[in-house]
Amino acid sequence: QIVNVDGQGQSLYSGTVPLQVTQSGSAYTLKDGTRGGTYTTDVNGATDSPLCQILQIGCKAGTTFSSPDTSFGSGTNANRESAGVDAQYGTNVTWDYYKFVHGRNGIFGNGTGSFNRVHYGQNYVNAFWDGTKMTYGDGDGVNYGPLVSLDVTGHEMSHGVTENTAGLTYSGESGGLNEATSDIFGTMVEFSANNANDPGDYLIGEEFDLKNHAGFRRMDNPIADGSSPNCWSSNTKNLDVHYSSGVGNHFFYLLAEGSGAKTIGGVAHSSPTCNGSTVTGIGRDAAAKIWYRALTVYMTSGTTYAQARTASLNAAKDLYGAGSTQQNAVAAAWSAVSVS
Numbered sequence: 001q002i003v004n005v006d007g008q009g010q011s012l013y014s015g016t017v018p019l020q021v022t023q024s025g026s027a028y029t030l031k032d033g034t035r036g037g038t039y040t041t042d043v044n045g046a047t048d049s050p051l052c053q054i055l056q057i058g059c060k061a062g063t064t065f066s067s068p069d070t071s072f073g074s075g076t077n078a079n080r081e082s083a084g085v086d087a088q089y090g091t092n093v094t095w096d097y098y099k100f101v102h103g104r105n106g107i108f109g110n111g112t113g114s115f116n117r118v119h120y121g122q123n124y125v126n127a128f129w130d131g132t133k134m135t136y137g138d139g140d141g142v143n144y145g146p147l148v149s150l151d152v153t154g155h156e157m158s159h160g161v162t163e164n165t166a167g168l169t170y171s172g173e174s175g176g177l178n179e180a181t182s183d184i185f186g187t188m189v190e191f192s193a194n195n196a197n198d199p200g201d202y203l204i205g206e207e208f209d210l211k212n213h214a215g216f217r218r219m220d221n222p223i224a225d226g227s228s229p230n231c232w233s234s235n236t237k238n239l240d241v242h243y244s245s246g247v248g249n250h251f252f253y254l255l256a257e258g259s260g261a262k263t264i265g266g267v268a269h270s271s272p273t274c275n276g277s278t279v280t281g282i283g284r285d286a287a288a289k290i291w292y293r294a295l296t297v298y299m300t301s302g303t304t305y306a307q308a309r310t311a312s313l314n315a316a317k318d319l320y321g322a323g324s325t326q327q328n329a330v331a332a333a334w335s336a337v338s339v340s
């Protein structure tokens with residue numbers, strides 16, 4: 001007999017977190033029957049064979065974490081369950097964010113869960129969504145720890161939401177919008193957890209950036225990473241999608257928070273506009289609702305930045321009315337990143 005019970009985890013980045021685990025006989029597994037049966041496995045340093053992606057041959061399923069009690073992990077890498085706790089918690093927070101904020105029933109919108117694999121490969125500084133599941137590397141252990149923070153779990157699973165809605169093609173400007181969507185909702189997931197150990201901010205990956213605590217990207221001032229643009233140009237489409245996302249990230253930050261300097265999650269943020277304007281933010285909740293509606297109702301596989309402006313203006317009109325403060329702020333924020 002399989003029973004859902006309340007458990008807890010000692011995570012790497014989010015402290016002690018509640019988990020729903022599954023009792024099977026005298027053992028408990030890291031599997032959540034209340035959120036689509038989501039579970040987490042340990043691939044123990046293995047990697048998939050090259051045929052995995054093409055033919056689904058040689059893919060590593062990993063071993064589901066199992067415990068004699070309802071508590072998992074120790075809060076450090078000394079216990080290999082700890083990274084699994086973060087991954088499972090990240091799935092839970094992401095699931096709840098989409099459910100309670102956007103009324104979306106899981107990544108696929110049909111109540112089906114996904115699953116997580118942790119400890120993938122050796123010194124693997126990445127994490128990815130492959131259409132059905134999440135895979136997380138441990139980082140190199142020197143500059144980066146395991147990539148299982150809330151913003152990255154939310155980022156990766158949001159690729160699944162994009163794939164199942166707008167379907168933004170992963171190259172050119174639509175690729176930048178795809179990446180920006182993942183940074184936007186990954187960040188909203190981080191805020192939604194309201195976790196004292198990992199407070200919301202607009203940095204992506206700061207928790208596992210062992211040396212600088214700055215992460216890979218920042219949305220208030222994308223140029224800070226040395227590769228992303230703050231402002232749209234005719235060259236934006238030629239950039240790697242993780243850089244062309246800068247334009248969309250900067251738009252979203254300005255829309256939500258405005259252009260003035262402020263401290264968010266203990267981190268100083270400031271967001272220079274491209275046209276010298278001052279933008280007043282409408283708050284994260286309204287900005288996220290507008291982006292979600294633009295993504296799921298108006299954007300399609302080939303949407304460009306100019307078309308994303310129209311999509312989000314339409315979404316803001318639907319939600320708040322033509323000529324509303326919110327719709328006017330959408331126009332001002334796009335103009336502030338040189339998208340007209």
Ligand code: ASN
Nearest residue numbers: 126127128129155156159
């Ligand atoms: N971590 C990368 C990303 O989500 C890997 C990928 O799927 N492109 O952008």
Ligand code: ZN
Nearest residue numbers: 155159179182
């Ligand atoms: Zn991504």
Ligand code: CA
Nearest residue numbers: 151201203204
């Ligand atoms: Ca963050």
